[in-house]
Amino acid sequence: MSGYSPTPGPLTFWQYLRNVAFYIHIALATILIGLWGLFKVATGGREGAIRVSTVWIGHFVWSARVYLGLIAEVRGTPPTHDCIVAAKHQSFWDIMVISHAVPRRAFIMKREVMRVPIMGWYAYKVGCIPIDRSRGKDAMTEISQRVSERIAENNLGQLIIYPEGTRTLPGQRKPYKQGVASIRAATGLDVVPVAVNTGLFWPRKGWGIRPGRAVVEFLPVIGPEMPAGPFMDHLQSQIEDNSDRLMAEAGFHG
Numbered sequence: 669m670s671g672y673s674p675t676p677g678p679l680t681f682w683q684y685l686r687n688v689a690f691y692i693h694i695a696l697a698t699i700l701i702g703l704w705g706l707f708k709v710a711t712g713g714r715e716g717a718i719r720v721s722t723v724w725i726g727h728f729v730w731s732a733r734v735y736l737g738l739i740a741e742v743r744g745t746p747p748t749h750d751c752i753v754a755a756k757h758q759s760f761w762d763i764m765v766i767s768h769a770v771p772r773r774a775f776i777m778k779r780e781v782m783r784v785p786i787m788g789w790y791a792y793k794v795g796c797i798p799i800d801r802s803r804g805k806d807a808m809t810e811i812s813q814r815v816s817e818r819i820a821e822n823n824l825g826q827l828i829i830y831p832e833g834t835r836t837l838p839g840q841r842k843p844y845k846q847g848v849a850s851i852r853a854a855t856g857l858d859v860v861p862v863a864v865n866t867g868l869f870w871p872r873k874g875w876g877i878r879p880g881r882a883v884v885e886f887l888p889v890i891g892p893e894m895p896a897g898p899f900m901d902h903l904q905s906q907i908e909d910n911s912d913r914l915m916a917e918a919g920f921h922g
Contacts, residue, residue: 679876687877690735697727702786709793714823717793718772725768732761737879738869740765744886748772750824751858751889754848754903756911757830758838758867760874765884766862772825776811776847795825808847812854819855826860827851831903838867838920839912844904853896861887861903863910865918883914 679687705720712719732738738761746769747753755766767773774795782788782798792798797814800807818824829851831844852859866882887906894902 679878683878686735686737687875690731690877693731693735694728697731698724701727702790705790709790714793714795717790717795721767721773721790721794725764728764729768732764732877736877738877739881740768741881741883742769742886743883746770746886747826747858747860747889749858750819751826751860752848752851753826753828753860753862753886754831754907755828755862755884756864756907757832757835758864759835759870759872761870761877761882762862762864762866762884763828765864765866765882766828769884769886770826770828773828774825775828795823797827808850811847812851815851815855815857819857827857831907835872836867837872838865838915841908844900846900848903849896849900852892852899856892858892859890859899859903861890861906861910863887863907863914865911865914865920868915868918868920880918883917885910885914 701720701724705716705723708716708720710716729740732740740761742765748771753766753770755762757763772795774797775791776799777791777796779798779800782791782796795818797811799811815824815827829848831848832842833845833847834842836842848859851857863885864883866884869878869880869882871877887910890899890903890906
């Protein structure tokens with residue numbers, strides 16, 4: 669398979685052109701799909717927003733394969749029930765692939781992102797939950813309450829969370845935040861860990877995307893029967909160790 673060089677050289681001329689063409693294509697497609705979907709979202713609520721986002725994400729993943737030679741491989745069993753999806757976050761590409769794999773995606777997003785014109789509106793309609801990080805523990809209490817309300821309304825889906833709280837470079841580990849544990853404790857939801865090697869192909873800043881087979885792997889479900897004590901250590905070891913395995917398969921040895 670196409671692998672990763674720990675010290676990749678600069679883009680070739682054709683790779684550079686393909687990156688440019690991809691971003692131009694996606695910008696135009698985003699405008700067209702966004703306009704096409706306005707009526708569907710306005711009349712269909714969250715279900716309409718999910719349909720529109722599914723079309724856009726699917727087109728994004730297809731375009732990356734056509735323009736960039738970047739293939740999305742999904743391993744394991746993506747969840748279809750209400751749950752928390754706790755994933756390693758290395759690039760924008762893992763957001764796209766995970767979102768494409770689950771049917772009713774939603775994210776906990778920074779409040780500022782929800783205020784972005786059009787994009788923020790779509791994110792709200794899809795079911796994303798804003799968070800004010802400056803409020804600390806109070807913010808997590810509010811998030812847990814909102815998630816519980818969504819469960820009661822049968823309107824949650826797969827809540828995608830990045831326990832590290834930010835993107836990391838391949839081979840980099842950061843302490844996991846307690847938000848996922850707090851939401852799990854308040855709701856009793858299953859947690860589905862996800863390992864990735866996406867940062868080897870899609871850089872953190874989104875430029876210099878390289879061809880290859882980027883893998884997102886859904887790992888065994890952690891049910892509510894696991895005690896709270898060992899939960900975070902188990903979650904972190906599952907995500908990190910399996911992400912290291914996926915990166916090693918692709919030729920990375922950090």
